[in-house]
Every structure is written in C-alpha cells, then in structure tokens.
Amino acid sequence: MKYTIEEAKLLKKEQLAKGIFRFTVFSPAVASVAKAGQFANISVAGKILRRPISICELDPQFGRIRFVFEVRGDGTAILSQAVEGDIIDLIAPLGHGFDLGDPSLQAVFVGGGIGVPPLLEAAKSYGRNASVYLGFRSEEAMILVRDFAVRGAAVRIATDDGSLGYHGFVTDLLKEKLQNDHVDIIYACGPRPMLKLIAAMAREQGVACQVSLEERMGCGIGACLVCACPILKDGVPTYRHVCKEGPVFNAEEVVWDA
Amino acid sequence: MPDLKINFCGIEFKNPVFTASGTYGFGREFNALYPISLLGGISCKGTTLAPREGNPPPRIAETPSGILNSVGLQNPGVEHFINEDLPWLLEQKTGIIVNIAGSTVEEYCEMAERLSETAVDIIELNISCPNVKHGGAAFGTSCASVTEITGEVKKHCTKPLMVKLSPNVTSIADIAKSAEAAGADALSLINTIMAMRIDIETRRPILKNNKGGLSGPAVLPVAIRMVNEVANAVNLPIMGMGGISDWRDALEMLLAGASAVQVGTILFNDPLAPIKIIDGLNRYLKSHGIARVSELTGAVQLW
Ligand SMILES: Cc1cc2nc3c(=O)[nH]c(=O)nc-3n(C[C@H](O)[C@H](O)[C@H](O)COP(=O)(O)OP(=O)(O)OC[C@H]3O[C@@H](n4cnc5c(N)ncnc54)[C@H](O)[C@@H]3O)c2cc1C
Ligand SMILES: Cc1cc2nc3c(=O)[nH]c(=O)nc-3n(C[C@H](O)[C@H](O)[C@H](O)COP(=O)(O)O)c2cc1C
Ligand code: FES
Numbered sequence: 170m171k172y173t174i175e176e177a178k179l180l181k182k183e184q185l186a187k188g189i190f191r192f193t194v195f196s197p198a199v200a201s202v203a204k205a206g207q208f209a210n211i212s213v214a215g216k217i218l219r220r221p222i223s224i225c226e227l228d229p230q231f232g233r234i235r236f237v238f239e240v241r242g243d244g245t246a247i248l249s250q251a252v253e254g255d256i257i258d259l260i261a262p263l264g265h266g267f268d269l270g271d272p273s274l275q276a277v278f279v280g281g282g283i284g285v286p287p288l289l290e291a292a293k294s295y296g297r298n299a300s301v302y303l304g305f306r307s308e309e310a311m312i313l314v315r316d317f318a319v320r321g322a323a324v325r326i327a328t329d330d331g332s333l334g335y336h337g338f339v340t341d342l343l344k345e346k347l348q349n350d351h352v353d354i355i356y357a358c359g360p361r362p363m364l365k366l367i368a369a370m371a372r373e374q375g376v377a378c379q380v381s382l383e384e385r386m387g388c389g390i391g392a393c394l395v396c397a398c399p400i401l402k403d404g405v406p407t408y409r410h411v412c413k414e415g416p417v418f419n420a421e422e423v424v425w426d427a
Numbered sequence: 428m429p430d431l432k433i434n435f436c437g438i439e440f441k442n443p444v445f446t447a448s449g450t451y452g453f454g455r456e457f458n459a460l461y462p463i464s465l466l467g468g469i470s471c472k473g474t475t476l477a478p479r480e481g482n483p484p485p486r487i488a489e490t491p492s493g494i495l496n497s498v499g500l501q502n503p504g505v506e507h508f509i510n511e512d513l514p515w516l517l518e519q520k521t522g523i524i525v526n527i528a529g530s531t532v533e534e535y536c537e538m539a540e541r542l543s544e545t546a547v548d549i550i551e552l553n554i555s556c557p558n559v560k561h562g563g564a565a566f567g568t569s570c571a572s573v574t575e576i577t578g579e580v581k582k583h584c585t586k587p588l589m590v591k592l593s594p595n596v597t598s599i600a601d602i603a604k605s606a607e608a609a610g611a612d613a614l615s616l617i618n619t620i621m622a623m624r625i626d627i628e629t630r631r632p633i634l635k636n637n638k639g640g641l642s643g644p645a646v647l648p649v650a651i652r653m654v655n656e657v658a659n660a661v662n663l664p665i666m667g668m669g670g671i672s673d674w675r676d677a678l679e680m681l682l683a684g685a686s687a688v689q690v691g692t693i694l695f696n697d698p699l700a701p702i703k704i705i706d707g708l709n710r711y712l713k714s715h716g717i718a719r720v721s722e723l724t725g726a727v728q729l730w
Binding site: 171172173174212216217218219260384385386387388389390391392393394395396397398399407408413427 | 455472492493494692693
C-alpha cells in the first residue's frame with residue numbers, strides 16, 4: 170500500500186467532448202508509483218464522498234498524471250468547474266490495476282464510452298502490438314483516439330449511430346479480430362453489459378481477459394467494505410472490494426449476473 | 428502542554444479521539460497514511476462469531492451532508508480477528524475496542540468470553556446495527572432485551588463492556604438506564620439512523636438492502652442531543668459519536684457529556700480527520716488555559 174493524499178495542482182484542463190474533461194495535474198508522489206488501471210479518489214467541494222476516477226496517463230519523469238472524466242451528476246459537475254492553478258485533493262494511487270504482460274504479446278483493448286480512458290496507459294505499454302477497439306455513442310462523443318495511436322497501436326472505432334467508423338457495437342470488432350488473428354490477452358473497460366459479452370467471447374476463445382469494474386465507494390482504500398462485488402473464489406461467489414482487490418479483475422472470476 | 432489523556436473505564440488512553448467501528452477496518456489501510464498510534468484508539472469493524480459476507484451492493488448512497496450504508500457486518504469472524512488482526516494491532520500501540528454483534532444472546536456471550544482472554548481494551552456490544560435481519564438492532568430497541576443481553580454478556584466478560592446504543596428508539600435515556608442497571612461499564616452512541624433513498628429514474632431504492640443507516644455531519648445535532656440526554660440519565664462514561672467532522676464538533680460532543688469521541692464517516696473524505704481533531708483539541712485547551720481535556724466532559728450548562 171503506497172498511496173498518498175496529495176494536493177495536486179491542476180496544470181491543464183481540456184474539454185475533449187461534450188461534458189468530458191481531461192485534467193493534467195502535478196502529482197509527483199503519485200506519478201512515481203502508480204500503475205496502469207489504478208485510480209484516484211478525488212475530493213469535490215461540498216461532498217462527503219470522494220469520486221473515484223481512473224488514472225488515464227502517467228508521466229513519472231515530470232511528475233504528472235492525467236484523468237479523463239465525464240460529468241454525470243453533482244460531484245463531477247463541481248469537479249469540471251476547476252480552473253488551471255486550482256488544487257485537486259486526491260488520494261492515489263489506489264486499487265489493483267491491469268497486470269501487464271510482455272510487450273511482445275498481442276494485446277487487444279476494448280473500451281466503451283467513458284470506459285476508454287482507463288485503458289490508455291496500459292495500451293501504451295504494448296506499443297504496436299496493441300489493437301484498440303473503441304466504442305462511442307457518436308462521433309461527437311469520441312475521445313482519445315489519437316492518443317492511443319501515438320505508440321503505433323492499430324485503432325478502430327465503432328459508433329452506435331454510425332456517424333464514424335463501424336456502425337454498431339465495438340464487440341463486433343473484437344469478434345472479428347478473435348476470428349482472424351491470434352490474441353494473447355484482452356483488456357476491457359466500459360458498461361457492464363459490454364464487459365459481460367467480452368468476458369463470454371474471451372472465455373469461448375480461451376483468451377485471458379481483464380476487466381475494470383465500478384462500484385460505489387466509501388473510503389476507497391479497503392477499510393469500510395462498502396464497494397463489494399461478487400467474485401468467484403475457488404468457484405464460490407464471495408464479496409471482494411473494488412477499491413482494493415479491483416478495480417481490475419480477471420473476467421473469468423466476475424459473477425456477471427449477481 | 429495540556430493533558431489530552433483520558434481514563435475511560437479504568438484504562439488510560441493517550442487522547443479522547445477514536446475511530447468508529449466499520450469505517451476504519453482494523454486500521455491497516457490508514458496506517459499507510461499515518462501511524463495509528465497517534466489515536467486514542469480504534470473501534471474495530473463489527474465482528475461476529477462466524478464470518479459474514481454482508482449485504483449485496485450497492486451498499487452506500489450519498490445524502491445531503493451524510494451517507495447511508497448497508498454493509499451488513501461483513502467480517503472474517505472473531506477467530507480470524509484474534510489470529511490475524513489482533514497481533515498486528517497490538518504492535519501498533521493504540522487503544523483497541525472490539526465491536527461485537529450476533530444473532531443470539533449465546534453468540535454474544537461466546538465472543539465476549541473468547542475476547543476476554545485477549546489483550547483488547549474494551550468490548551463494544553453492538554446491539555444497534557440496523558443492517559442485519561436477525562439480531563443486531565433488535566436487541567437494542569427494547570429495555571427488556573437490552574437488560575437481558577447486557578446482563579448475560581456481562582457474566583461472560585472480564586473486559587470493560589461498552590454498550591453501543593441505537594438512535595432508532597423512542598427514549599434513548601430509558602435504554603441507557605436499562606444497560607446501566609444490567610451492568611454496562613460504559614455506553615457508546617449513536618449508531619446510524621435508519622433511512623432510505625430512492626432513485627427517481629428507476630424508482631428503486633439506491634441501496635440494494637432498500638434501507639440503510641444514516642451517518643455523517645447531518646446526524647451531529649441528533650447525536651449531541653442524545654449524548655446529552657443519556658449523560659443526564661446515567662452515571663457511566665460515554666463515547667460520543669455521530670457526524671463529528673472537526674475538533675469543534677468533537678468538543679461539542681465532550682461538552683454534551685462524552686468522555687471520548689469516535690469519528691467515522693468523515694474519514695471517507697479526510698482520512699487525517701482524527702489527527703486534525705487531536706491537534707485542534709490541543710490548541711483549544713492551550714488557548715483557553717484548560718489543563719485537562721476531561722474537564723470538558725459534560726460541561727455544557729443547560730438553560
Ligand atoms: C474505479 C473507478 C474508476 C472510475 N474511473 C472513471 C473515469 O476514469 N472517468 C469517469 O468519468 N468516471 C469514472 N468512474 C465513474 C465515476 O466515479 C462516477 O461517474 C462519479 O463518481 C459520479 O459522481 P457524480 O457526483 O457526478 O454522480 P452522482 O450520481 O451524483 O454520485 C452520487 C454517488 O454515487 C457514486 N457514483 C455514481 N456513479 C458511480 C459509478 N459509476 N461508479 C462509482 N461510483 C459512482 C458517486 O461517487 C457518489 O458517491 C470510475 C468509477 C470507479 C469505481
Ligand atoms: C460504512 C459504515 C460501517 C459501519 N459499521 C459498523 C459496525 O460494524 N458496527 C457498529 O457498531 N457501527 C458501525 N457503523 C456505525 C459507526 O460506527 C458510527 O456509529 C456511525 O457511523 C456514526 O458516526 P459518524 O457519523 O462519525 O460516521 C458503521 C458506519 C458506517 C458509515
Ligand atoms: S470503498 Fe471502502 S473498502 Fe472499498
């Protein structure tokens with residue numbers, strides 16, 4: 170356990186799409202130890218509970234970390250009003266992130282909507298061996314596509330309305346990939362029904378699959394047992410904690426129909 | 428230097444600031460941020476005889492200035508606590524309160540007996556958990572059952588027995604008197620207030636358990652009132668809790684009649700809150716020329 174409470178200065182605020190923001194903050198203590206797929210628990214003015222937001226990118230050299238978040242309710246709306254120079258009060262890095270394999274493995278990343286940002290840092294580690302499939306509602310909601318492509322990953326887009334890329338679900342792209350190519354590992358983040366489908370496809374093909382899950386949190390550090398989600402342990406569903414043992418779990422062990 | 432030490436049930440603690448059961452685990456996670464030896468002590472997560480899985484998620488909902496929870500006493504069981512958590516806790520040199528819960532009087536007695544053989548400081552009898560179907564709060568809401576369970580457990584308990592009271596009763600002073608008459612050594616209050624929230628889109632309660640317990644700043648005035656009523660009704664030391672978020676709140680709780688305080692929900696926002704409260708109390712005592720924190724207990728002057 171190597172997390173800290175950090176008062177991180179907001180260096181850069183960008184709007185990536187309607188209601189979606191990217192914050193680059195100066196947080197050297199976090200940047201130096203964080204791993205892909207871990208998250209930060211961010212304090213928002215006037216709210217007791219912090220908001221869990223995944224770390225999207227890490228820059229240990231310059232002590233920076235990045236988050237991308239979507240305005241969903243009050244808390245994220247308040248956070249989105251921060252201006253450059255403000256202090257972001259965060260506890261990070263938290264949770265168990267993605268287990269990254271050898272960069273020579275063929276890795277596939279599947280993200281849906283606001284589930285896309287948590288995959289970026291992990292995808293970067295596979296360079297050209299990453300195949301990235303990103304699903305969005307429409308072209309307007311599209312985020313981070315270029316960022317994934319920077320390290321040479323092949324990126325394909327699916328939109329629900331067909332406004333860009335493949336017209337349909339991103340899981341169709343994954344299916345095609347699994348039929349045509351050898352895949353060593355799948356990483357996925359997005360809406361639960363999407364993850365469930367991906368888990369089933371991975372299982373069918375015998376491909377390892379890691380998914381990042383969400384649950385409402387209290388402490389965020391593993392003390393209050395609020396963020397329970399049923400995970401198979403020796404085949405028996407047991408409550409594990411998304412903030413500490415997750416948010417990334419082995420897809421095979423997730424109890425999808427709890 | 429003002430004296431923050433307290434004597435509670437004949438035991439000396441460094442200061443009157445404890446962390447509340449269920450919000451702090453067994454202290455390990457917070458110890459990664461600061462040494463928990465700085466605290467007066469911790470009240471451990473509610474422990475039952477056998478391990479419990481707890482309620483299905485979601486287990487938490489945010490409310491104006493508070494939260495609802497329905498964890499439902501998820502815990503690894505008393506033997507696991509004694510073998511895995513207690514040895515570590517004892518090394519940390521902090522006060523240790525074990526919060527116990529059960530579905531039958533016998534279960535409570537068995538746990539009290541088992542824990543009396545260990546080096547824990549105080550046993551906190553949780554008869555006020557609103558989140559379990561059997562036992563829990565059911566024991567804490569009538570004077571007769573409080574008398575019975577306190578009396579029975581007391582027979583099996585050689586540690587100081589602190590009975591944790593539920594606010595979900597008509598007269599908390601009457602319940603407190605029953606606990607005192609049956610042999611309680613101390614009282615702690617308040618546990619969470621039964622509450623509910625509904626998602627207006629799905630028309631479903633936010634908590635999978637439908638109902639949960641309200642805690643956090645929203646409950647502070649209720650807790651202050653109840654601690655004061657209880658302090659006026661009994662002659663037992665009180666650990667006061669419910670909505671404390673800073674040293675001013677803690678001070679108010681002491682003035683109302685508590686000898687020590689527990690802080691819970693605020694930890695989710697600021698894990699350092701108890702440390703800041705200790706500092707704040709220290710500064711207050713100094714600036715007001717008060718020698719001992721214990722002088723503040725019950726010092727409110729009612730109109
Ligand atoms: C591990 C983890 C990583 C996440 N990463 C990201 C990310 O990178 N980008 C992003 O945009 N969002 C992310 N989320 C979701 C984000 O936490 C919620 O959208 C946010 O908490 C909503 O807060 P609110 O006040 O705007 O909404 P409200 O609905 O008003 O929030 C009310 C309460 O419910 C909680 N809550 C609501 N939705 C969620 C949810 N989906 N998951 C957990 N708690 C929730 C809030 O934290 C708050 O306590 C992540 C969630 C988790 C658990
Ligand atoms: C997540 C959570 C879990 C709790 N678990 C327990 C428990 O196991 N046993 C118990 O006696 N009280 C439990 N409580 C109640 C607290 O110990 C405390 O009485 C209450 O929350 C009021 O204090 P607060 O407002 O400072 O949180 C729990 C509270 C919360 C928020
Ligand atoms: S949020 Fe407290 S244990 Fe996960």
